[in-house]
Amino acid sequence: MSKETKSISELVNAVSEEMTRLDYKPTVLKQYHIVWNKLCKHAGVRPANDFDMEFGMKFLGEAMRAHQKHLNENSKHRWIRAIYTLADFKRTGILSLRREKRGFVFSELTKSAFQQFTAHQSAIGLSEAHIRDTCLYLERFSKYLEQQCLENIAGLETWHVHGFVNSLAIYELPTIYHTTCVLRRALRHLYAQGIITRSSVWSTASTEETREAKGTTH
Numbered sequence: 647m648s649k650e651t652k653s654i655s656e657l658v659n660a661v662s663e664e665m666t667r668l669d670y671k672p673t674v675l676k677q678y679h680i681v682w683n684k685l686c687k688h689a690g691v692r693p694a695n696d697f698d699m700e701f702g703m704k705f706l707g708e709a710m711r712a713h714q715k716h717l718n719e720n721s722k723h724r725w726i727r728a729i730y731t732l733a734d735f736k737r738t739g740i741l742s743l744r745r746e747k748r749g750f751v752f753s754e755l756t757k758s759a760f761q762q763f764t765a766h767q768s769a770i771g772l773s774e775a776h777i778r779d780t781c782l783y784l785e786r787f788s789k790y791l792e793q794q795c796l797e798n799i800a801g802l803e804t805w806h807v808h809g810f811v812n813s814l815a816i817y818e819l820p821t822i823y824h825t826t827c828v829l830r831r832a833l834r835h836l837y838a839q840g841i842i843t844r845s846s847v848w849s850t851a852s853t854e855e856t857r858e859a860k861g862t863t864h
Contacts, residue, residue: 652693653692654685654693654696661735661736662678665741670741678728685732689705698816706729709725750784751788753791755792755796755797756799760784762836791806811825
């Protein structure tokens with residue numbers, strides 16, 4: 647998300663422009679704007695920093711109850727995806743919900759290393775769907791590292807990984823778990839290739855930390 651984005655309305659405009667740039671279907675945008683327009687009216691001039699998943703889901707519950715017509719399950723799912731998309735874009739600055747034709751973007755500092763890892767996955771026969779999921783999770787990690795102003799992937803520290811895993815609390819536990827599993831495999835591979843030099847980095851993303859990110863316990 648641009649640092650110039652001040653209000654929730656401006657956040658909506660930013661994500662809408664990005665979806666248009668990436669050729670999302672007009673029908674999808676129309677469906678999402680039904681929810682976003684209600685949100686903007688509800689939020690008024692509140693700053694974008696006030697918006698997160700908790701804020702969005704609380705608004706969504708009220709909007710669904712106030713909606714004149716009964717929403718079927720498909721409609722509810724689309725409304726939730728609209729809020730999720732906005733929250734994810736605000737946090738990461740990218741649109742990461744799965745689209746078959748969407749390309750994945752790695753920052754310059756991670757591009758070579760992550761492309762090498764995904765090429766390795768392809769070489770050992772992993773499915774295209776598996777590799778797309780891997781790219782999605784690594785794209786989020788790449789964006790996070792860029793926001794942390796990491797200059798070189800070789801300088802990756804355990805606190806970078808801890809911080810990223812903790813930032814995943816916006817997602818459901820299975821997504822957090824799958825993300826950390828991919829992260830462990832990728833970082834272990836990069837360590838084996840000598841691209842990163844700290845063995846503690848790839849062992850940082852653990853199942854226990856996954857639970858801590860979500861605030862759950864056994």
